[in-house]
Amino acid sequence: MPTLIEMEGVSKVYRTGQVDVAALAGITLSVETGEYMAIMGASGSGKSTLMNVIGFLDRPTDGVYRFAGREVENLSDDDLAAIRGRRIGFVFQTFQLLPRATALENVELPLVYQSVSRAERQAHATDILTQVGLADRMFHTPMELSGGQQQRVAIARALVTRPLLLLADEPTGNLDSRSGAEIMALIDRLHAEGLTILVVTHDAAVAGHARRRIVLRDGQIVEDTKTVNR
């Protein structure tokens, strides 16, 4: 399998007042296409920062980051936005849906910024929503949906651009256990279909779905285990 993510000595330093805080301190990591990996660690361990850097929401302070074979360096904000829009799908703990927009409009949103025509957007979004089992909820706003349904809308939105990578940050954190299980089953299915998935979590049960697990502490990878037999 080709390597999707390759990091060499990546660090991220935040300056808070007089003190520099290293959220990431020399991460070297390689993720192949099709992998299903959990990023674990206590809060403050740097796992969210790592996800932001991998997902092009943030730039590394130092080190080399290659994504899909291309070295990504000195990118402008708009370059980052373009990569996020086309290559990455995000799923957040708090869903991050537009509250006044319908499920369909929320799923369409990434395509709006890729100048896809409205008819094409709607067709595509409808298709994806049907795949995640929300064909009958397309014209509901997030407020009219359960937490599990909202997270499925968010997953549909992440998938609508056919990304290379799905980044899920505590995807079950705000859900009851049944909805959480449904969401994890959906993510498992996406992995089975060949999508590369990174899940950031502190929940061992969630991490158990992944085939590989890295643990961060103080901005460094302290553990990297592969579970082959699941």
Place this chain on the structure above:
Amino acid sequence: MNALESSRIAVVALRANPGRSALTMLGVIIGVAAVILLVSIGEGARAYIEKELTGIGTNLLAIQPGKTSTAGGFHPPQAGSVHKLTFEDAKAIKRRAYAVSDAVPVVLGSGKVKVGNLSRDTMIIGTTPEFPRVRNLFVEIGDFVTQADVDTRSKVVVLGRTVYRELFGDRPALGARVTIADAKFRVVGIMQAKGMTLGFDIDDIVFIPATAAMELYDTDALHEILAAAGRAEETDLAIRQIKDVLIKRHAGKEDFTIITQRAMMSTMDTILTILTGVLGGIAGISLVVGGIGIMNIMLVSVKERTREIGIRKAVGARRIDILQQFLFEAVILSLIGGIIGIIVGGGIAYSIPLFYSAIPTRVSLWSVTLAFFFSVAVGVFFGVEPARRAARLDPIEALRYE
């Protein structure tokens, strides 16, 4: 992302807060309506005065003794200046300047006009039969001063409406004797009512033959000669010919001033343009205040929608996309406000004359166009900063914003 998409997003956002959008728009509506209204009043005043000046008589030239600026304006007629204009000058102009259709001598004075024990101080104009034609005046009863009256220095008088009413009430006046400056005059005509022009009562005048007036005031100098060009486009030619004639008669000196109706109009026009500009400017300030209202609301809106901005950025919105979205919101607010303001301001401007005919208004296309583009410009100007703030937001922090 194209403009249509941005405006759609903006409209959705504005409709989510209808009350707030309407109130924000109100500032622009008031501003634009005020601009349209005040400019229309200024323009109306100009149209009114132009009409009034035209009513005095078109193609009109006033030749006055003494050399003063020819840049227009009102020059008081100067009597007793060294270089006199004479009755013969007027005749010579009439005879030799062929572009001039009429040259009317005017002897101006004032005095008491008495009938029995009633008297009235009024303006006395000594002139020739062509005067009513040149000044667009008409005789209602009887006749104006005739050429024979002028030739024979007849003591005849034509009364203006106001003078007639004051001295005679409704009684017939033709043939009656009136006393003007101790001389007896016979009433031969009464003028048609003309009304006020620029605050001056044209009906508060009596007319007598120019020759009789010169005798009455013991002078051979005219206060002015009123001349009319045969056609409006020959006015310049008429001026040149009058100059030629008079300079020859005045020993080669240009010791007179020709004031054209056009010069008077352009002076008034300048004054009223300034007035209109000042009124529009004052109204423009309220439009700027409306713009500040937009900016204020947009800043609040950007703050409130920080998370939305974060979400949009996370799924691939570039800076320009976010900038465009919020800028369009501001511009749509000011645009709709501008259109409503034009309707409101125009509507009020049109209806004012229906209720108060004393206030003339005229809604001009340029003021509507100006107000419209100014309101859009206000939207852009005051919308840019909030939109830039939105576009600059860091997506991670924006997503975390509660």
